[in-house]
Amino acid sequence: MTDLRDRLGRAVFRRVAGPDGPAKRARIHDTPGPRWFGPERPIRTVHGDASMFIGGLSALLLQSLHPLAMAAVSAHSGFRGDPWGRLQRTSTFLAVTTYGTASDAEDAVARVRSIHERVRGRTAEGLAYHASDPHLLAWVHASETDSFLRAHERYGARPLDAAGYDAYVADTARVAEALGVVDPPRDRQALARCLDSYRPELRATPAAWAAARFLLLHPPVPIAVRPFYGVLAANAVALLPSWARSVLRLPRIPVVEGLAVQPSGLLLTHTIRWAMTSGARSRTAE
Template identity: 70%
Template sequence: MSPLRSFAPDVRGRVGGALFARVAGPAGKENRARIHDTPGPRWFEADSPVRTVHGDASMFIGGLRALLLQSLHPLAMAAVAAHSGYRGDPWGRLQRTSTFLATTTYGTADDAQAAVDRVRAVHERVRGQTASGETYHAADPHLLGWVHAAEVDSFLVAHQRYGAEPLDEAGGDAYVAGTARVARALGVVDPPRDRQELTAVLTAYRPELRPTSQAREAARFILRHPPLPLVARPPYAVLAANAVVTLPAWARTALGVRPPALLPEGSVEPAGRLLTRTIRWAMPPAPPLTDSVANAG
């Protein structure tokens, strides 16, 4: 084997390992083995659109977009600012979120329900007041409905623009319907079941949304001051820029965000597609479940 051919797998392994460790945390390998290798029925079949979307590198962009969009609900943002530790432990929060998504998407039905139960217990304890005196409770079904709708919309928008295999119309509706299963388990009442209902839900929340100082501070932290080494900041800036350009214009205006000036006009989306392809190359998906693992129990 030539030195160049042997060098490529080594680079792939190093880059993919570093990304996986950052996203999944120190227990990532053990969690991945448990999630994928434990026998038993799953909430989602191997060919489910939920698995297609959640297993793609476009989630890096969709996740950032979701955080920005969710922050525009003042009660959701107040809860995050007071209880999530996103400034003091942003990577811990990311790792907990990615483990939850992986467990509900790929894990056994029992493990998925246990993950939901843990989140619901946390939500039950998260209560407080905004600076203006409005009360919030993270277990409020209405507030959970906004968080869910903004997340599903963000993941789907990012996948359709940057995913390896964008969904057709029926697949998009099936994705929304699939995520409704997790939403109901978390306490959302009547979550959207197709893209038309998702659009209607997002529209219905618009009168409640506004850019608080906490939301704008969070956007600055997410987009411009991530706790990353210098070498990782240029690719992160590309992800952040694409999260911004996929937001609705009203949300960009409300948060006062725009792509960084270092990316010339017209190059943001091509750079995003190139970067997501690179991440996809560096982080190949987990092997598909065998019938014996998926159906055991």
């Protein structure tokens, strides 16, 4: 069992962090210097939990509902051609800004802002988009923060209290401001208001439906892993706000979700947490 646990932990870590994951992890956690967030901050608790796997997939589905944001992702991110590379870059950015030195966090933000500055174009309807637009950045930030928070609240090993989740939103606001978001929400109530303010702009475009089909029905994972990914996907869908599911035409069956989907999600995150804890100890010993 110990060998199985270690191999599973290494495999998951390699998928999420990439082949140079151990080196990146060592730099992020072991480099001395001041950090944006201390060990006691809620952002470390949330971003270090296995619930992020479900929250991350749910965030992608939610973010796809903004036509301009989805157009930018579809045209420039290459998520279909290199989905694992995109995941690894995103996870590295989250790890650096959450756990890394302030200097490394600032460098990571500067790289992302440079990329955003170059991402611009027009939708099929002729609407202009620019990834550095503070309004679009605020949508991506709010939908991501809400998804991570709700996933941790439902699947986290140690859910926070109301004050803890307000503090988590405040922590994420620091990163959002560095990326160019103007006056990001700093508590859960403000986060809910922010998301609601975008509702008139949201709709399921053909690009959003294509992204949902790719993420939910044709994931880039081996056949042997499909059942586990299916559990992940079902829980990511169940985590979405009811209005978002309606826009994406994703069905809701409360009895099935209560009796099967959420328990399977809890088991999956527990298994990932179990494996990754072993993998972290093993990597530390190397």
